[in-house]
Amino acid sequence: MFGMSTNNVSYNEQGSLESGVDAAHENSSIPASVSGGLFSADYKKNEDLKEMLESNKDSQKLEAMKRIVGLIAKGKNASELFPAVVKNVASKNIELKKLVYVYLVRYAEEQQDLALLSISTFQRALKDPNQLIRASALRVLSSIRVPIIVPIMMLSIKEASTDLSPYVRKTAAHAIQKLYSLDPDQKEHLIEVIEKLLKDKSTLVAGSVVMAFEEVCPERIDLIHKNYRKLCNLLVDVEEWGQVVIIHMLTRYARTQFVSPWREDAVFDENSEKAFYDSEEERKVEQVKPYIMDPDHRLLLRNTKPLFQSRNTAVVMAVSQLYWHLAPKHELNIITKSLVRLLRSHREVQFIVLQNIATMSIQRKGMFEPFMKSFYVRSTDATHIKILKLEILTNLANEANISTILREFQTYVKSQDKAFAAATIQAIGRCATDISEVTDTCLNGLVLLLSNRDETVVAESVVVIKKLLQTQPSQHSDIIKHMAKLFDNITVSMARASILWLMGEYCEHVPKIAPDVLRKMAKTFTSEEDIVKLQTVNLAAKLYLTNSKQTKLLTQYILNLGKYDQNYDIRDRTRFIRQLIVPNEKSGALSKYARRILMAPKPAPVLQSAFKDRDRFQLGTLSHTLNSQAIGYLELSDWPAVAPDQSVRIVEVVEPVKETGAPVHGKSKPGKSSEKFYSDSEEEEEEEEEGSSSEDSSSSSEESESESESEENSDDSNKSSSSQSDSEKKKKTLKNKKLQQQKPDGKDRKQKNGNAVKGQSRSESESASESSSSESSSESGSELDSDSDSDSGTDQKKNTRSKPVQSTLVTKVEKKEVSLLDLDDFSPAAVPSPKSSILSPSLLSDLQGLSISPTQSALQASSPVFVPETSHELLHRMTGKGLSAQYHFTRQPCIYGNSMVSLQLTLSNGSDQALENIHISEKSSTGQNIHRFNAIERLEPQASVTVSMGVDFNDSTQAANFQLCTKEDEFSVSIQPAVGELLLPITVSEADFSKEQGKLLGMNESSATITMTPENVSSQSVNRKVVSVANLGVIPSSQENIHRFAGKTVSSGCLVLVSVALKDPDAVITINTERTVMGSMLLRQLKTALTNSDP
């Protein structure tokens, strides 16, 4: 790498390298081979470098800089070169420039005046069109710790925080912390910048700005409210380091904002919980239950869950601690596996993870017990790892597994690693006290260890035995005698002291031996360790009280020795004991009680884990590792008793893209609204919200406790003369309403954006209403909760642009007289809930009756009963260079042609540039007839738009392939319909159904018998499952156990009749249709759906 330009240079280079190594340690002189003495060499070398820096060849300068960087790396002082180096700050050569930056950042603090010379260069670079240069200029500018440039830094940060490039904004976020550490007085201004950057939607910025937040103003939790949901949703896409910081911050946040999920009575219905997960649904409908998790709380838990799979151990640990501190106890088990997985990682990682597991395992044994064997010790583990594993094994010990653990411990005791063997003995002692069944076994084992050859093992055993004996001394005088015999051979002071204490405490059990031990001690007293001396004094005192005849003289001798000891503790103790036990005129009443004082029964010590109560520190933190509060540790607050206002997290958004989407998103409401009737409380809540929202007349709310209805707001207050919920409450108007009812999809909280409801005026037109939901892909992670004021401009533009589309739609809609409501986000969650009457036969028949006029033929299509929310990916944003597309089946008759299936496409721009002219290419690769959407002229970054299109699949499930084009690119995409989407529901009477069925027998009939799981037997669940698989209408049935559904194929209009006859526990599905292929495909899908127990 280094100089090869001339021999001379490379020679010097090597010389300097070598010398650096030496100098790094002993400050030795530079090898003589380079040049003369120490000083001249240094002097010369730097002269040499100066010359090179002043040459006009970049290669020379670069060479010099490389050597200077080498000096810096070795920690040698190169500050006198500052003037020569700083001249090159404006060099055109990027590498040279970078090395100059390295130098500047290192020495600017020492040479402030000279450093100022370079500032103007950076100021100029901050205006450079190249984002890389802008960013690096800001980086260096903010890293120069020169107080005089604080105002310039402040200005640059402010400017950079509004830069178009997210990379520059990220740099700005970093610069905030640097400025703050340089001048804490700037805090207020910096908080403003942080506030602005927190709103940033780029995943690049999120981690850095949260870091700045944590460093500058962690107490300003209020800044997070509005960004909470955005952060939760962005989290998966943020880079791994940012994830760690955000997760830690959100843990703290959540502890202040939500109520504890750990209440005793908060028993969760695990099943329903699961169901909500699956359907991306978080509303909790369990009004009966005393505890309802805040949906935002749930959002956090759900969005962090995939991160358990991260390759970055810090991320996994961060999520684990988040779950530990925030999740309901029954959801904690998910942590276990991931943490155990981390144990395979590097030694240092193991250490931290094991520490955290140790803390967790004290509180919740059950979590880690199944993985007990993962904590078995290997002889190759490092000692501190072994000891932690031992700690965990001890924590996990219970009556059931103690024998396995003790057997394992037996191997450990023999370990060559004596520190570990000693720790094992401690662990055995703890097991013995914790589990009374094995106390005797352990004690016997420990006594055997007393004859061990290794002293540390013996000493440790003595100490542990002493503790154990305190619990039941009377039965163990043998052991005490045995230990007294060992006394001569034990040299470890702690062990000697322990034995002495035992002798004294239980001298009545060993009346012959104890005085003899004291005699021996009197001989060696002066050469003992302090702790042994203290215990000798104690023993002497106790023996004097119980057996003064034999020991009086010995005691006096020892007390005299103690009196003149060098250690003042021992002198103190001696004086005290003497006064206490030897009665004289001065000692008052106290000596009468000497016996009771010294021989008082003492409580047995509790052997407990060093990790007990460690959880007062947040897991995964440095403070937890050290078990003491580190500088800058932020306390995790206790759960609030009452949750603070939840509405603070509502982000009010005018969604710019919504209006462009011609096709409507919304919800046909008959089912939904009926559901509402049952819950008064929710209505109240809803009304409240409505009231408040109409006041500010802004458009969206995304939040609701439990019902989507409550979330809706009308976009324009003048238009929304009647509120949605109002209309819904009038049961009787249900019939007319069918077409108008739309809901902004409040439920797509996962999409996390407010929904603007547009054109909501029931009185004016039957169907000219639309609600749009924002871009739908949660995967893209780029939701648009932009704040309304900043976006209103574009918003309006979009509005105007979209008008033509809208109007055509409206006319068509009127013509067709069918609901064009989009059920995009129809919530399946409404379905599984017990009170979902959405499909209740009576209501359905009601609806069916409404949707067709009596005069129309029996094959009149009715509106879909159910529209699944799932959307399918058409184009991933990575393949689409930022453009992503999702489609879903609206299940509505297509307005573009009778034989077409109607589809809705959501296009989002995940890139940084606006995409122009998005359209479907004219040439269709396959035979299908496709009605394209109108080309979208321009899609702003991070915006999305919803359009509709029609495809004639010719009643086949063959995929439709076409090209999705932007101005620059073409992407081949394909849509593969499920067979159930090729149908349209129809309504016929029961009699007609039987009649038609009679015509379609033989070859046209396919049937199958299946076994139903008990939870599927209810008519609701059968109905729900069938209509979710296929777009069929429900035929009111007079027989309880037979369910009938009817539909026609979209293209050819052939009848498809489905009947499900329940014969407990079996069910027979019969499908009658001329299209036998479709029939059999449908049959297969229904079979799976009905046998599958998932709701």
Added chain:
Amino acid sequence: MIHSLFLINTSGDLFLEKHWKSVISRSVCDYFFEAREKAVEPDNVPPVIPTPHHYLITIYREKIFFVSVIQTEVPPLFVIEFLHRVAETFQDYFGECSETTIKDNVVIVYELLEEMLDNGFPLATESNILKELIRPPTILRSMVNTITGSSNVGETLPTGQLSSIPWRRAGVKYTNNEAYFDVVEEIDAILDKSGTTVFAEIQGVIDACVKLSGMPDLTLSFMNPRLLDDVSFHPCVRYKRWESERVISFIPPDGNFQLMSYHISAQNLVAIPIYVKQNISFFETGSSGRLDITVGPKQTMGKTVECLVVTIHMPKVVLSANLNATQGTYNYDPVTKILLWDIGKLNPQKLPNLKGSLSLLSGAPKPEENPSLNIDLKIQQLAISGLKVNRLDMYGEKYKPFKGVKYVTKAGKFQVRT
């Protein structure tokens, strides 16, 4: 977060320092040296050392201590993980991470450290991005650079940094498009004296070497994805597809990377490919002992066991070994007390055996614990868990790539207690 970094070798020489904030005197490392001395073995140095004003977080890797200085609360794993990432980056750039290579490439090392952290917070850690910013050294390039004065620093912002695919650079072009996947499984096991399994689990990784042009979107599917219940992925893998379909769908980084790792735990039965019959005993008198080890195949699924090595850490009192190996060579190092028996290929017809006597320090008591055996082995073309890749599909690009999957099983921490 990370204030400074010091690199220290095993003999205690501090050979590189880098500060991201104001300079911290290297005397802070004295606390480290103190702990280092106390620990005796480098492995036993505690990863976190508190000092009065700072905290030192240390990793030990490739005979180098990476000592980072922290001033405020930070998740320790964050720092540890980052330091390992630094070591991996050095390895990636220079082929190995050693004191010599770091010293030889000190300028690139400095440039890398400068890019990886800004004010102590990780900035660019993805190897694909770093390589665009700072080109790795090659002999040819260093020649060209010195002659022309051009640099090894990238001139533009890496596209990956800004795109939604931060791990892949744009405009990748290869004439031969190829994608190779290595399924590497390691068996971690503890066998007890009698040969029964105390504990066994499989740690697997899928390493990929993908050299494909453009923006390929790959989907890797398995014959038996149910085996994998505990996995972790490279950030490029789409969690959702895995959750719903159990396929691994990803846009790969360019070059070598670890696609995923998985862990098949002890609950499932883990096949143990070999058995070991051993008898190590020390006599009470005569300062000697006997050793007799035989290795044989157990569940090898019809494949050959290769690179079989048995390592024994002998007790300190063992002075020398006089053994006879029917196959392979043995070596006893009286300083480290390590007996190494390199067997090579395991021949099921003629089982390798190592037999002979050990001489102990005279007068020393016989060791209480028999040393445990660490086994190393390799089985080609077999994933011991039975995991099989079903197919690899590529979307988004037109060309036909060359694809390959290789399976290897190795012994991980495979220990036989005696």
